[in-house]
Amino acid sequence: MKKAIILISLTILGVYLIDIFTGIGFGTQHFASGVKDAYLIGSKETLRVSNVVTSIVVNFRGFDTLGEVTVLFLASMALGGILYKKRHDVGERSVLFPSTRIVMSGAKLLFPSIVLLGAYVFIHGHLSPGGGFQGGTIIATGFLLMLITYRNYSVSHNRLSWVESLAGVLFISLGLAGYFVHDSFLANVFPEGKLNDLFSGGVIGIIYVAVGFKVAAELTGIIYTILHEKD
Amino acid sequence: MVGTPVLFIVIPLLAAFIIPLTGMVWKNSVRIIPGIVLSYMLILSISLLWHITETGTVIEVIAGWKPPIGINLVFSPFSGFFATLMIFLGLLVWVYSYKFKRNIDSEPALKYFILLMLLVTGSVGIVLTGDIFNMFVFIEIVGISGYGLTSFYTRRDSAEAAFKYLFMGSIASTFLLLAIMIVYSQLGTLNIAEIADKMPMMSNKLKVISLIFFMLAIGVEAEMFPLNGWAPDVYTQAPGPIGAAFAGIVAKAATYATIRVMFTMYDLSGAMDFLIVMGILTFIVAETTALRQDRLKRMLAYSSIGQMGLVMVAFGIGTKEGIFAALFLIFNHAIIKGLLFFSGSYLVYTKKEKHISDVNGMGKYLPITSVLFTIGAFAIIGLPPFSGFWGKLAILTAAADSKMVALIAIILSVSVLEAVYYLRVVNRIYFFPKKESMETQKPTINALIAMISLGIIILVIGFYPDLITGFIDRAAADLMDKTGYIKDILTINN
Numbered sequence: 001m002k003k004a005i006i007l008i009s010l011t012i013l014g015v016y017l018i019d020i021f022t023g024i025g026f027g028t029q030h031f032a033s034g035v036k037d038a039y040l041i042g043s044k045e046t047l048r049v050s051n052v053v054t055s056i057v058v059n060f061r062g063f064d065t066l067g068e069v070t071v072l073f074l075a076s077m078a079l080g081g082i083l084y085k086k087r088h089d090v091g092e093r094s095v096l097f098p099s100t101r102i103v104m105s106g107a108k109l110l111f112p113s114i115v116l117l118g119a120y121v122f123i124h125g126h127l128s129p130g131g132g133f134q135g136g137t138i139i140a141t142g143f144l145l146m147l148i149t150y151r152n153y154s155v156s157h158n159r160l161s162w163v164e165s166l167a168g169v170l171f172i173s174l175g176l177a178g179y180f181v182h183d184s185f186l187a188n189v190f191p192e193g194k195l196n197d198l199f200s201g202g203v204i205g206i207i208y209v210a211v212g213f214k215v216a217a218e219l220t221g222i223i224y225t226i227l228h229e230k231d
Numbered sequence: 232m233v234g235t236p237v238l239f240i241v242i243p244l245l246a247a248f249i250i251p252l253t254g255m256v257w258k259n260s261v262r263i264i265p266g267i268v269l270s271y272m273l274i275l276s277i278s279l280l281w282h283i284t285e286t287g288t289v290i291e292v293i294a295g296w297k298p299p300i301g302i303n304l305v306f307s308p309f310s311g312f313f314a315t316l317m318i319f320l321g322l323l324v325w326v327y328s329y330k331f332k333r334n335i336d337s338e339p340a341l342k343y344f345i346l347l348m349l350l351v352t353g354s355v356g357i358v359l360t361g362d363i364f365n366m367f368v369f370i371e372i373v374g375i376s377g378y379g380l381t382s383f384y385t386r387r388d389s390a391e392a393a394f395k396y397l398f399m400g401s402i403a404s405t406f407l408l409l410a411i412m413i414v415y416s417q418l419g420t421l422n423i424a425e426i427a428d429k430m431p432m433m434s435n436k437l438k439v440i441s442l443i444f445f446m447l448a449i450g451v452e453a454e455m456f457p458l459n460g461w462a463p464d465v466y467t468q469a470p471g472p473i474g475a476a477f478a479g480i481v482a483k484a485a486t487y488a489t490i491r492v493m494f495t496m497y498d499l500s501g502a503m504d505f506l507i508v509m510g511i512l513t514f515i516v517a518e519t520t521a522l523r524q525d526r527l528k529r530m531l532a533y534s535s536i537g538q539m540g541l542v543m544v545a546f547g548i549g550t551k552e553g554i555f556a557a558l559f560l561i562f563n564h565a566i567i568k569g570l571l572f573f574s575g576s577y578l579v580y581t582k583k584e585k586h587i588s589d590v591n592g593m594g595k596y597l598p599i600t601s602v603l604f605t606i607g608a609f610a611i612i613g614l615p616p617f618s619g620f621w622g623k624l625a626i627l628t629a630a631a632d633s634k635m636v637a638l639i640a641i642i643l644s645v646s647v648l649e650a651v652y653y654l655r656v657v658n659r660i661y662f663f664p665k666k667e668s669m670e671t672q673k674p675t676i677n678a679l680i681a682m683i684s685l686g687i688i689i690l691v692i693g694f695y696p697d698l699i700t701g702f703i704d705r706a707a708a709d710l711m712d713k714t715g716y717i718k719d720i721l722t723i724n725n
Contacts, residue, residue, distance in 0.1 A: 016440075017440075020413075020436065020437065020440050023434075023436065023437070024413065024416045024417070024437070025416075026416070033419065034418070034419020034420055035299055035300050035419060035420050035421070035422075036419060038300045039300070042296070042300070059294050059296075060294065060296055060300060060301055061301070061302060061364070061365075062293070062294050063240075063293045063294070063302045063365060064302065064364060064365055064368050066240075066244065067356070067365070067368035067369060067371070067372060068368060068371075070244055070247070070349065070372055071368070071371050071372055071375055073247070073248070074346070074349060074372065074375045074376055074379065075375055077342055077345060077346065077379065078342065078346065078375060078376070078378060078379025078382075080342065081342035081343075081346075081379060081382075081383065081385075082379070082382050082385055082390075158255065161251045161252065161255070162252065164248075164251070165248045165249060165251050165252045168244070168245075168247075168248030169245065169248050169249060172241060172244060172245045172248065175241065176241065176245075178294070178295070179237065179241075182295055184291075184292055184293060184294060184295040185237045185241060185291075185293050185294065186293055186294040186295075187294055187295040188294075188295075
């Protein structure tokens with residue numbers, strides 16, 4: 001009985017929501033003005049960044065990105081606090097089965113190229129698809145591969161803390177530079193350069209590199225903490 | 232002026248990123264730096280609050296893009312009032328918990344103080360931001376620091392409470408994102424002022440569904456009935472001072488978000504019956520449940536939910552007097568519930584189960600804490616000469632002015648319930664014999680400072696309510712002036 005009532009109300013809700021979302025009209029031109037044109041023009045003319053998504057994420061709405069970076073920082077911090085007492089020493093952790101020789105040599109071969117790809121993605125965040133979050137995640141997958149392949153592979157927690165903190169401080173310092181020079185937090189203080197150049201977009205590229213380092217360090221830290229949890 | 236609104240967010244974040252490094256060199260810095268940052272924020276907010284009485288609302292644009300293109304922060308009499316109150320309470324929570332768990336090794340302590348600082352920062356961000364998506368980001372920050380703080384003791388029960396909260400919070404975030412998406416898909420902007428300006432262009436069907444999603448999402452954090460299932464567990468399992476932080480900081484920020492969405496964005500100031508009905512339901516259900524509790528912190532938690540319901544009712548009345556009453560109630564609730572959580576934690580400190588009967592006879596053994604708890608209990612019931620009296624009086628006069636007689640009857644009769652369960656505890660403290668073989672925990676000096684300063688504020692405001700009515704009046708006027716808010720933000724030039 002209870003299940004039937006839940007099912008019926010969910011169906012009604014579902015039909016209602018489908019009706020709403022089909023009526024929104026995605027992909028059609030249904031509002032005359034809006035912020036989108038300002039973003040398209042500003043990204044190309046003022047900021048000289050060819051990837052509009054990046055210019056929105058890092059500059060127009062850079063404050064949100066600072067918040068999102070903090071969310072990730074908080075998540076890794078809270079997780080570290082919760083699992084604090086349950087941490088194993090290096091070499092004893094929940095993944096106990098040994099890897100085969102193929103996986104071990106393959107991982108060693110792949111690891112540098114994964115890190116390189118990640119670095120490429122965040123360094124070119126303002127020119128091509130991708131950016132700090134994506135690049136950082138790619139690098140973290142490289143560390144994940146090493147951690148699950150080699151039983152005694154370890155990452156220094158202190159070193160991760162350093163990378164994480166310095167990257168965060170760099171992000172905020174660049175923002176504060178804008179605050180002191182142009183009276184507006186995150187305003188661009190470096191020359192914009194030429195569209196499609198590696199050194200274009202002023203602070204945007206540098207901030208995305210900082211975000212990349214921060215995300216990579218945080219995700220690696222999270223993976224490391226969870227892998228070393230006692231059962 | 233010692234700074235601009237953006238520093239409320241940037242300085243704590245900078246500190247949060249640096250603290251792990253300084254903690255390696257000097258362990259005590261993980262406790263001290265958050266206190267310095269919170270003090271700086273308090274000085275900044277008080278000076279800005281004085282500054283805006285002369286110059287009017289301070290609007291700051293970020294990254295040099297004027298609204299609606301970029302994100303802006305608004306320090307108005309209304310948001311400034313909330314921000315100052317929350318930062319003040321955050322600082323007191325820091326003072327109270329400075330020595331708490333002194334011998335704990337540095338890593339969890341590091342987490343505790345950073346999470347506390349970011350909880351305050353996120354709440355201040357919710358209040359100051361003029362952008363709806365930015366508000367979402369800050370709600371996430373508050374949520375995640377909240378989950379972390381709830382599970383601080385890493386016990387089975389606290390993990391369960393944190394998981395419940397995490398679950399509710401994540402669903403709420405999803406709905407909030409959907410609501411923001413619907414609004415953006417129709418109006419092409421995320422700026423609250425511009426959304427408010429363009430709201431008539433949205434079709435009624437989408438208006439209703441997006442408003443429902445907004446209320447569903449923010450109602451979870453605002454502890455609105457029936458979305459508050461997580462709250463009692465969290466208040467019970469989190470460390471004592473964090474209960475005060477949830478009641479005084481997080482719930483306040485979420486109430487602000489509710490009001491911003493309903494008053495400014497959707498312009499429902501004329502027809503707020505929804506808020507009255509939800510508020511009354513929350514109030515009645517929470518207070519009757521509080522009556523049945525046998526654990527002190529759970530009782531305080533339900534009472535806190537009930538008070539937030541009363542605040543909703545006051546906002547729902549919708550007149551200037553109603554909003555004045557709501558803001559006064561918010562102020563009272565923050566300081567009084569803070570005091571109750573602070574002193575209540577010490578009354579049952581050594582007991583495992585923390586039953587109400589554990590406070591028996593504490594009046595003799597913890598005299599100062601008991602007196603402070605009693606002050607808090609009398610104040611929250613609304614007895615003169617404590618500050619709680621003026622808040623209750625304000626909402627009753629507001630209801631009387633709007634000719635809502637039934638509302639007055641309900642508020643008064645539920646207040647009797649409130650008096651019953653608070654006086655029951657006070658009775659046990661003073662007139663029951665102490666159980667044998669029970670130890671007491673004397674409050675630390677810094678906890679005493681935090682509690683006594685709250686007690687003094689309650690008494691002083693009780694005798695001289697004029698000290699804060701000026702600020703509340705300006706805040707209420709600022710909220711009512713919706714066209715002024717839109718004009719201020721959309722015509723900013725710098």
